[in-house]
Amino acid sequence: MKKLLAFLVVLTVSVCNLNSQNKTIKGRVIDDYLETLPYVPIFIKDTLEIGKTDLDGFFQIDIPANENKILFRYVGIDPTTIELVDQCNEIEVIMMLTGTHDFISLKRAEKKREKRYKMLLELHKQAHENGLFKSEKPCYAREFESYYLDKN
Template identity: 55%
Template structure:
């Protein structure tokens, strides 16, 4: 009986230490005009708010080691979904301003947005050259979130 009790205690302590592991991430968020974005919400698991940027767009957060995806959200700016690399602890994000598209199809809207999205790595490099960012290249991959998804329903 004592052996079972000791094994259970060791098991509980080891699983507790797994859940307690955290990773510190810091960085900055700017828009595609290279202006700092204040009060951008930072979320994991698409709904759990873990922090926000300060007045100058800087943030410092702690996330569980198991989390690989971070979502940045604010009013007037398109969502930015970032998938972290293994040893990524400096996350500097360029977010696109959202716009209104009238009298064109959803497909064309996504084409125009994708064109702007593909310029974000170049803007990251420009931000580094101007001293806004600390890293020349992002250590994460940013995911394009389309406005319109094709349905598989045939009509």
């Protein structure tokens, strides 16, 4: 009887650990004009779609506990890769609209993109003040991704 009880306890703990292998992330996605982005696909590992935002840009996804990068892709908007930090279960993301630049070099166009990227932290504060976001600062890491130039 003791062996059966011990086996049941071990089995119950094992099942609980299997369920905790995922973490739930929720949040909101807007563009750099503070407009909501509906139905933005959300990916992990660059190709595995795990969810989409709703009509108001809100989402709730379950990802593996060991996964720390999430990718947002949308037509007409630069792809956004964020790296989750520990204790971050609610993320609020601002995606930059893709611009077109005629008659300028790729280097100059990339500098303009980088300048807009550097303004995202201030836009996050504005979104918080306008009631779009709950937090004043993002709780994830994000780096500027150059699409045209090598970082050599």
